[in-house]
Amino acid sequence: MALAENPRRSLIPSFLYAPPSPSRGLTAGASPAAAPSFAASAVGKRRSFVVQSPSKPGRKIEMYSPAFYAACTARGILSCGLTHMAVTPLDLVKCNMQIDPSKYKSITSGFGVLLKEQGVRGFFRGWVPTLLGYSAQGACKFGFYEFFKKYYSDIAGPEYASKYKTLIYLAGSASAEVIADVALCPFEAVKVRVQTQPGFARGLSDGFPKFFKSEGALGYV
Incomplete structure (x- = not known):
């Protein structure tokens, strides 16, 4: 039975699982009194679902904690902000081609026009x-x-x-x-x-x- 459930459970993070029912934690010959301790241990394992902190390798960030959201936000800033800034010259030519296609006929000629009229600094406007x-x-x-x-x-x-x-x-x-x-x-x-x-x-x-x-x-x- 456990093998049949594992593929389904692997589809989503463990925080979505309800604590297992007491009957699943009982082995043959075990008494029902052992069920609460099993459920408690299951909850404890669920709370330990953590990831390593990128800035402090020895420190762990708990999933869906404020620190986790802050880390996701920081990664979004770095991945989107820096990459779009890096392609500013290409974006600049693209926007001018859309506004004035007769003057900026292509990417190559567009770079030439910008270089002639505004110099290298113009590429990063x-x-x-x-x-x-x-x-x-x-x-x-x-x-x-x-x-x-x-x-x-x-x-x-x-x-x-x-x-x-x-x-x-x-x-x-x-x-x-x-x-x-x-x-x-x-x-x-x-x-x-x-x-x-x-x-x-x-x-x-x-x-x-x-x-x-x-x-x-x-x-x-």
């Missing part, structure tokens, strides 16, 4: 809103995904969380993505304006108030 905007998006995407995944699984209960795991994870991912994109919108709006409208602003610090003045708060979304 808008890198600050890119870094901050996608850092916010990554933080919300990674952190809220783990939060909603557990939240929806708790609502469904152990049985349905196992049966509909894919749908629950999709719902958690979609919920996190909505929040992440809303967090990105203000930065993205300013970034595109800075990159495609020369003279509008130097960057985020002066671009934000100028954008608010011209478009209002709704312009950010």
Whole structure:
């Protein structure tokens, strides 16, 4: 019986499992009095479901604890913010090709036009809103995904969380993505304006108030 249950239980994290019933913990000839201690040991094992802390290898982070969500958020910032900032030149050419295709005819010619008109520094115009905007998006995407995944699984209960795991994870991912994109919108709006409208602003610090003045708060979304 135990072998038949293992594949099903391996589909989802152990926090979704209800403590085993006392009857499962009894061996042949064992008395029912041994059941409570078995259930207690099962709960104890469930609470020890932890991962190693990346900053302190000797320290462990408990799953779905505040430290766990903080670690997910930090990884989202690093993975999204830094990678999008690194491709700022390519994103800059892409945005200008969309705005003025007659001038920026291709990626190659677009880089040539930018180099001629703005120099090498022009390739990184808008890198600050890119870094901050996608850092916010990554933080919300990674952190809220783990939060909603557990939240929806708790609502469904152990049985349905196992049966509909894919749908629950999709719902958690979609919920996190909505929040992440809303967090990105203000930065993205300013970034595109800075990159495609020369003279509008130097960057985020002066671009934000100028954008608010011209478009209002709704312009950010």
